Amino acid sequence: MNEVLKDRFIKKNAQIAIIGLGYVGLPLAIELANVGFKVFGIDTCENKINNIENGKSYIESIKDESIKAVINKNLFIGNDYSVISKADSIIICVPTPLNKAKEPDMSYIIDATEEISRYLKEKTLVVLESTTYPGTTEELIIDTIEKKRNYKVGKDFFACYSPERIDPGNTKFNIQNTPKIIAGSTPICLELGVALYDSFVERIVSVSSLKVAEVIKLFENSFRSVNIALVNELTQILERMNIDVWEVIEAASTKPFGFMSFYPGPGIGGHCIPLDPMYLSWRAKKENYYSRFIELSSDLNVNMTRYIVKQISNILNKKEKALKNSKILIIGIAYKKDIDDLRESPAIKIYELLEEQESKVKYYDPYIDCFEYKDKVVYSQKIEKKILQESDLVVIITDHTHIDYQYIIDNSRIVYDTRNITKKYEGNNIILLGENIK
Ligand SMILES: NC(=O)c1ccc[n+]([C@@H]2O[C@H](COP(=O)([O-])OP(=O)(O)OC[C@H]3O[C@@H](n4cnc5c(N)ncnc54)[C@H](O)[C@@H]3O)[C@@H](O)[C@H]2O)c1
Known part of the structure; x- marks a missing residue:
């Protein structure tokens, strides 16, 4: 069964759900649709859904034509989470802002995971791309799905963390040529995650644990903040x-x-x-x-x-x-x-x-x-x-x-x-x- 899923990722005939169609999720959804996957984009914002349906981009780096080329062909969008039950992989790209006390606001990840848990079918790969503190994938995603569905990670479903490193406005580096960090909860989770990303990203960098992958993104941006300061x-x-x-x-x-x-x-x-x-x-x-x-x-x-x-x-x-x-x-x-x-x-x-x-x-x-x-x-x-x-x-x-x-x-x-x-x-x-x- 795991081999079948891996094969679908390699052959690009898997069905992928993207949760959150913002600066990270929309380009990813279009890229996956372009390479041949069937993509379900889910967003809670009606405005964004209407815009995409009408082939209108709300992100500077994405041309209307790029949306028109895939919408309702390989890319299907809406706010209905029930399509999750058809997905072979779910990639979460929701916001992770700070609250007024300058502490992480995890509400978007929690809400998205609640909804995913309602519809997740067995043997699905769940990937978190949102930037977050080390421990999030384990504590907020894996634990929730295990409890709600009585599934075991690595056996009944698979989980990875892979930080998005997109640099808006950068015309040299894009989704394909920016090396992609990835970690899995178990070796089989990692193997499946690598198979998925390897089908559309040039270089995959696997690391040993979810926490290592989570902290890499924080370190990269702390490095920038410190040097700019x-x-x-x-x-x-x-x-x-x-x-x-x-x-x-x-x-x-x-x-x-x-x-x-x-x-x-x-x-x-x-x-x-x-x-x-x-x-x-x-x-x-x-x-x-x-x-x-x-x-x-x-x-x-x-x-x-x-x-x-x-x-x-x-x-x-x-x-x-x-x-x-x-x-x-x-x-x-x-x-x-x-x-x-x-x-x-x-x-x-x-x-x-x-x-x-x-x-x-x-x-x-x-x-x-x-x-x-x-x-x-x-x-x-x-x-x-x-x-x-x-x-x-x-x-x-x-x-x-x-x-x-x-x-x-x-x-x-x-x-x-x-x-x-x-x-x-x-x-x-x-x-x-x-x-x-x-
Ligand atoms: N913008 C960047 O340059 C960038 C780069 C790398 C990483 N990231 C990280 O990626 C994540 C997403 O950032 P972004 O810039 O794309 O945010 P964004 O605000 O542009 O997009 C997030 C989208 O998620 C939707 N959403 C919120 N809750 C939802 C839910 N429960 N279900 C479905 N959709 C939901 C919102 O309506 C919005 O359209 C963040 O963790 C961010 O830190 C962003």
């Missing part, structure tokens, strides 16, 4: 010394070993880097370990937004202006370049801080038409001479590729660039993040 701190040190942090990093990056470039910026955003390290530090506390490094990095990165606002205030001050009533235009409100994701975006935090100071703030983002702030909807502006000339300061927060920066520089009074995107352009009205504003 280090350059953010360096920026503030070098500002006081009148030393150009950008030049320091560029020259340091010529070292062919033992150095990796990270760049300062307005802070970190998205569903991963600000959150994942907190999962590790929360779990560490249960072992009576207070992770200073991770928490400190988070603090430093979060506080970059305040540093940016302080620099904006200093720049305006030099022009004998205050934050209050100054017209400020933010370029780029998404959390990083070339994507339409606002989650945890430092640009939003900067917008809020400036609003609190009663600045007159507007924004332009080619990827984000509007966002909600308090009780109003804020709309993206058009980049025209008038708005640039009227603004006391234009601040580049997110360095989207397809923006005419030279036009912005040529028509603005002052451009404050928090990403060093203007290095390729000319203008004597540019001030860089970290510059000493006297």
Whole structure:
């Protein structure tokens, strides 16, 4: 029986259910459908289901055509979990946010597992891809299914953990060519998981336990958070010394070993880097370990937004202006370049801080038409001479590729660039993040 299931994965004629059709689940569902699997996509959000049904993408990196090519052919979507009873494998891609107390919110995994348990047939492979703390697959998924169904893992059903490492907006690395970490609860679980992923991913990296696989993702993103925090701190040190942090990093990056470039910026955003390290530090506390490094990095990165606002205030001050009533235009409100994701975006935090100071703030983002702030909807502006000339300061927060920066520089009074995107352009009205504003 296990061999039959493995064979279906290898021959790509298995039926796969994807739970959660967001930034992780939708691309995965399309990829699986493209290579030949029959895919059932399940999401609780009616809006998303309607969009997919109508061939409309809500994710920047996915074209409408990619959905239209598979919808109702190999990909079938809805909110009805009963299709689980037909699935050979179920891949869970639901959110794992933090709650208000900055602790893991496991409610989405718990809810999804409850529903899966109602319909799961014997000999199905269940894979968790959501980012989470070590122990989750065992405690929240395997234990629940074993109790609810009286199934035994490795015998009646199979379980793996395989973290998604997708980098939104990255055109070089995708699902196929990003090595896939995977661990199984038992050797047979792992063998089946490898057979499934091997059918559409170039390189599979098997590890010895679910917990190892779970912690890898947290370590990868803690590594990024810590290194970004280090350059953010360096920026503030070098500002006081009148030393150009950008030049320091560029020259340091010529070292062919033992150095990796990270760049300062307005802070970190998205569903991963600000959150994942907190999962590790929360779990560490249960072992009576207070992770200073991770928490400190988070603090430093979060506080970059305040540093940016302080620099904006200093720049305006030099022009004998205050934050209050100054017209400020933010370029780029998404959390990083070339994507339409606002989650945890430092640009939003900067917008809020400036609003609190009663600045007159507007924004332009080619990827984000509007966002909600308090009780109003804020709309993206058009980049025209008038708005640039009227603004006391234009601040580049997110360095989207397809923006005419030279036009912005040529028509603005002052451009404050928090990403060093203007290095390729000319203008004597540019001030860089970290510059000493006297
Ligand atoms: N976005 C990224 O770049 C990225 C990268 C790697 C890993 N991850 C991780 O992957 C997971 C998913 O992230 P995402 O960015 O795709 O989130 P998302 O919010 O974009 O998508 C999650 C989807 O799950 C749906 N959902 C919630 N509860 C559900 C339920 N009970 N049943 C069915 N659907 C449900 C939501 O409606 C939503 O559409 C998270 O753990 C995240 O940390 C995200």
